[in-house]
Amino acid sequence: MKDLNNKVVWLTGASSGIGEAMAYAFVAEGAKLILSSRRESELERVKSNCPAESQDNIKILTIDLADAASLEDKCKTAESLFGQIDVLVNNGGISQRDRVINTKIEVDRELMEINYFGSIALTKNVLPGMVERQQGHHVVITSATGIISTPLRSSYAASKHALHGFYDSLRSEHHDDNIKVTIVCPGYVKTNISINARMGSGEKQNSMDDAQANGLSPEFVANKIIRSIKKDKLEVYIGGLKEVAGIYLKRFVPTLFAKVVRKTNVT
Numbered sequence: 015m016k017d018l019n020n021k022v023v024w025l026t027g028a029s030s031g032i033g034e035a036m037a038y039a040f041v042a043e044g045a046k047l048i049l050s051s052r053r054e055s056e057l058e059r060v061k062s063n064c065p066a067e068s069q070d071n072i073k074i075l076t077i078d079l080a081d082a083a084s085l086e087d088k089c090k091t092a093e094s095l096f097g098q099i100d101v102l103v104n105n106g107g108i109s110q111r112d113r114v115i116n117t118k119i120e121v122d123r124e125l126m127e128i129n130y131f132g133s134i135a136l137t138k139n140v141l142p143g144m145v146e147r148q149q150g151h152h153v154v155i156t157s158a159t160g161i162i163s164t165p166l167r168s169s170y171a172a173s174k175h176a177l178h179g180f181y182d183s184l185r186s187e188h189h190d191d192n193i194k195v196t197i198v199c200p201g202y203v204k205t206n207i208s209i210n211a212r213m214g215s216g217e218k219q220n221s222m223d224d225a226q227a228n229g230l231s232p233e234f235v236a237n238k239i240i241r242s243i244k245k246d247k248l249e250v251y252i253g254g255l256k257e258v259a260g261i262y263l264k265r266f267v268p269t270l271f272a273k274v275v276r277k278t279n280v281t
Contacts, residue, residue: 016151016244019044022096026077026136027106029056031205032155035236036103041068043240046096050077050088051106079106079132080124089139098147099140101243104133104177105155109211110170111223111281116214122169124212129173134180141184144193151194153243154181158201158257162264162271164280169212185248194246198239199261201253202229208281223281230254 023040027033029051040047041064049057049072057074064072073095077088093099107129110121137152144150159167160174178197185195208223235252242250251258256278264271 016246018101018240018244020046021100022046022048022098023101023103024048024050024075024092024099024136024140025103025105026050026079026133027155028060029053031207032200032203032232032235032239033105034060035232036105036239038064039233039236039240041065041072043244045101046071048073048075048092048095048099050075050092052076052078077106079128079135082127082131082135085132085135086139089136093140093143098143100149101151101153102136102140103153103155104136106132107155107173108170109207110168110213111166111208111211111219112214113166114168117169118214118216121212121214121216122172124216125169125173126176129170130176130180133177137181137184141188141193145188145191148192150192151196151243151246152181152184153196153198153239155198155200155239158199158251158253158261160197160199162257162260162275164275164278166280196242196247197249198242199249199251199253200230200235201251201257202226203232203235204229205232225279225281 023045025033025036028037028049037049037060049060051057054076061072061074075092110125133154154177156174156177159171160178163171181195181197202225208226209220211219213219238252251261
C-alpha cells in the first residue's frame with residue numbers, strides 16, 4: 015500500500031465538504047499539502063483546524079478554475095511551494111439542478127469550464143514533471159452521475175462523463191511512466207453542492223436537496239478516497255445502495271435502468 019508520508023498533495027476544492035475532509039485525512043497521513051479554492055479565508059480556516067505540528071507542511075494557493083488564463087501560472091506556483099507535485103487531487107467543481115429545456119447554454123459552458131477544462135488544465139501542467147520523475151498520481155473526484163446520468167443534471171453529468179474519458183486515456187498513455195490515475199465516483203454526500211448548484215438561469219439553487227441532506231458524511235467519503243489512493247485503485251464507487259446499484263444496473267441492464275431512473279427522486 016502506498017505511503018503518503020511526505021508526499022506533496024495538491025488538493026482543489028479544499029475549503030469545504032469532501033475537500034475539507036480530505037485535507038484533514040491527508041494531514042493525518044503525514045502528507046505535505048497545498049490547499050486550493052477561491053476562498054482564501056476558508057482555506058485559512060481549514061489550515062488552522064489542522065494540528066500545530068503540521069502547519070509548516072500546509073500551503074495555501076487560491077485558484078479559480080473558471081479563469082483559464084491564470085491556471086498555467088498557478089501550476090508553476092504550486093510546484094514551487096514544495097518543489098514538486100506527487101499527487102494532484104482534482105476535487106473542485108459545481109453542480110446543476112434543472113431540465114435541459116430550461117438550462118441556458120452559458121450554464122453548460124460554465125460547468126464544462128470549471129469541472130472539466132479547469133481540472134484537465136492542472137493535470138496537463140503538472141504532468142511533465144511527473145513524467146520526468148517517473149512517478150505521480152492523478153485523482154479526480156467525478157460522481158456517480160459521471161456514469162449514470164439522471165434528470166436535472168444534464169450539464170453536470172456531461173462534465174463528469176468527460177472527465178472519465180480524459181483520465182481513462184491518460185492512465186493508458188502514461189502507464190509505462192508510472193503515472194497512476196484514480197477516478198472517484200461519490201454518490202450523495204452531505205455537502206453544500208446542491209445549495210450552490212446552478213439553475214437553468216445560472217442562479218444558485220440556494221437550498222439543500224433531501225437526498226444530499228441524507229447523504230454520506232464527507233469524513234466517511236474522504237477516508238474511503240484516501241484508502242483508494244494508497245491502494246492505487248483505478249476507479250472507486252462510494253455511495254448508498256441506490257447509487258451503487260444504479261451504476262451496475264446501467265452497465266449490465268441499461269434498458270431497465272432507463273425505466274428506473276425516470277421514476278427516481280434525484281433531489
